[in-house]
């Protein structure tokens with residue numbers, strides 16, 4: 516499946532617009548402030564129900580009006596729509612003409628990856644982003660993960676409430692109740708770690724297969740390692756930590772503290788790679804997710820890259836876009852300032868659609884060199 520038609524109105528500075536998308540590559544280019552990120556945001560909204568720039572959809576609505584709406588039609592005849600009304604802060608989602616109340620119903624149709632300057636958090640920030648990355652795969656490919664995760668979260672919440680109720684003292688009544696919670700927590704923790712280890716193996720294989728067709732200087736040296744958030748014996752760790760846990764009011768060990776360590780020849784990628792290399796790696800990690808998803812569920816994906824060319828030299832731009840382009844299951848949407856740096860695209864990929872974004876209007880740019888090729 517791919518998005519074939521798109522239209523939107525009322526999004527940020529964009530005029531009402533409507534256009535057809537290529538099944539493969541779509542490039543939106545234009546000056547600073549023209550509306551490139553806004554059009555990518557609008558497309559991402561129709562498939563994911565979320566903005567990658569803000570959690571407050573009222574900011575997405577053009578400041579002069581009260582609502583925005585985005586619509587898309589796929590090649591296989593499905594229709595998706597999302598509207599948002601500033602006054603009552605409500606969004607309305609329609610799939611194939613029917614109103615749906617759950618965001619997850621929308622997101623399962625066309626899994627969407629968005630890469631923006633914030634995506635560096637995957638490498639540079641704390642483990643929370645990397646846990647999200649791992650769990651994103653699990654939510655999509657392993658249906659039993661969600662109930663196990665929910666059960667773990669609920670046990671953890673109750674254990675933390677008990678720790679806080681102890682008011683700093685480890686008395687026998689609290690110890691007895693902690694014994695019960697710890698047993699349940701350990702069982703759920705083991706199941707979560709198992710799922711995550713398993714999905715990480717699949718991700719590593721997907722990454723390996725992508726790297727076979729790509730030559731970036733650090734590609735042979737990447738390793739992904741799972742740290743479960745506790746040493747081997749969680750039960751013993753929880754017992755050891757009890758007094759510390761009571762003092763802080765939080766459980767200090769468990770899968771909620773897990774990390775995915777991304778390493779290059781033994782060094783953490785965060786401390787070792789340049790910004791451009793990090794950008795390449797982040798793209799590859801998300802691409803590995805889409806491959807895994809395709810293998811496990813048969814689903815195609817949408818790949819949105821805001822400000823694609825920044826930080827990347829010509830070789831890396833070509834290597835990355837070529838790798839993305841080779842994936843049959845991925846529809847790509849990128850933005851960049853100038854088309855000049857992507858001149859090589861015109862002759863190589865005549866299926867690409869180019870759009871010039873100018874003061875909020877979008878015009879399809881006709882690629883004369885590809886028409887003659």
Ligand SMILES: Nc1ncnc2c1ncn2[C@@H]1O[C@H](COP(=O)(O)OP(=O)(O)OP(=O)(O)O)[C@@H](O)[C@H]1O
Nearest residue numbers: 527528547548549550551552553574575576577578
């Ligand atoms: N709610 C809104 N209503 C109207 N205009 C808005 C709204 N939110 C942002 N804008 C304006 O929309 C314009 C387009 O912003 P956008 O971030 O899409 O530009 P861009 O083409 O991606 O720019 P850059 O290359 O600098 O990243 C900006 O001038 C911004 O101030």
